[in-house]
Amino acid sequence: MGGKRTRMVNHALMSMTGFAERRGAGAGADWVWEIRAVNGKGLDLRLRLPEGIEGLEQAARAAVTAQVARGNVTLTLKLARGAEAGAPRVNAAGLAAALDALATVSQVAAQRGIELRQTAASDILILRGVLETGAAEEDTGPLLAALLADLDAALTAFNAMRAAEGQALAGVIAGQIARVAELASAARAAAEARRPLMEQALRDNLARVLAGAAEADPARVAQELALLVVKADVTEELDRLAAHVAAAGRLLAEKGAVGRKFDFLMQEFMREANTLCSKSGNADLTRIGLDLKTVIDQMREQVQNVE
Structure with a gap:
């Protein structure tokens, strides 16, 4: 069930890390735009812009925030004005x-x-x-328009790099989700295989208790043993793991910033794996649970890079 869904790779998945550089010239100036980004819990945008160009900071901030949802982003503009700009x-x-x-x-x-x-x-x-000898009072509108046009081009290159990394991330995460689905199926098979052994062990324990305590209430003892069976049952955990696998597959196919949703889903994956290990009572099931925790932890590391 989970296999087909987990093979879907969303080519629009974006990485939070990226870099782009764009050189340009016009309106009496030469410039270089640089955009750098690394992982972050939210969007932390830092602007390093020259002064004296009216409206540049506001427009640059709006351009970046319209296309970037998460990450620590630094936008730098290195600007060299023509010699006549500072000449007497x-x-x-x-x-x-x-x-x-x-x-x-x-x-x-x-x-x-x-x-x-x-x-x-x-x-x-x-x-x-x-x-x-001071700066001339001039109309910076043409320079602003040229700079923003090149900023758009820089953002396009920046997003292309993030998309390429996002595509690679999606492939890795999809493989990890598929592995979780495989382990969950193996855990279900192991849980079914241990059932007769658990039932026989419980019957043996019940017989020993009744043989050693004549005053014990058989019905009460049977009830307590039945509760132990319920507590050891991992069906709900496995069902929730299957649901999480399906949800992860849908996230890979979802457009937009999904990193935070993935962060939350990783917590849910790990919660079920931990419970599975604590309730296993079986070497094979415990081994599968530990493998699940390893894969989920690796997947969580990859998810930290998703926007």
């Missing part, structure tokens, strides 16, 4: 005002017979307001 610039209005002032000074000096030396361009450039 002549303020036309400041220059005009300075030249008007120099003309006025020259005119007044001439009227008073004062001879002034010839003014050099360097003398004018050092006047306040003529030369600007």
Whole structure:
């Protein structure tokens, strides 16, 4: 029953780990986007972005969170602006005002017979307001649009890597689920095989108790022994294991972030395996239970990588 379901591999299963780099140029700048991600319980997004580009942080955060549900993600932008961006610039209005002032000074000096030396361009450039060396007030909209277009491409590459790893994870997990199904079937067979031995052992115990205690109530003793049989029965545990196998197969075929659901399901798998071992009372069944715990623990390690 579980075998066919566990062979289904969801090609959309995503890993939480991934890396992508995207280089671009335009709008007077060169840049490199880098996206790195490792496992995390939730989404922890860290942005390392340059300042001075209005709307970049908000747009970048929205772009990543729209495509990533879990993981510790670091988004880095290395930006190199063109040389003209930081070069000194002549303020036309400041220059005009300075030249008007120099003309006025020259005119007044001439009227008073004062001879002034010839003014050099360097003398004018050092006047306040003529030369600007700070960042220019500019429209960063074109640069923002170019950066976000390349971020989309970087995210596409990032998700392609996560999907490839997710496909590999799905194959491994599917094999482990199939192995759990096989062990659960073997446990059911072992439980059936031990049944006659358990019943005979209980009959022998009942006979010994009744023979050694004349005052014992046979009905009461039989009732207590029947309770022991019920407590040793592993049918419910095996039925729940089969249900968990089916649920895991459905998760592999489910789209979207399923990592947390898998985390919870691994706890349920392990709970049934532990109970099976505690109730086995049989070497073969105990061995199968221990094998189950090993496979489930290995599967839990793989599930930690699923988004």
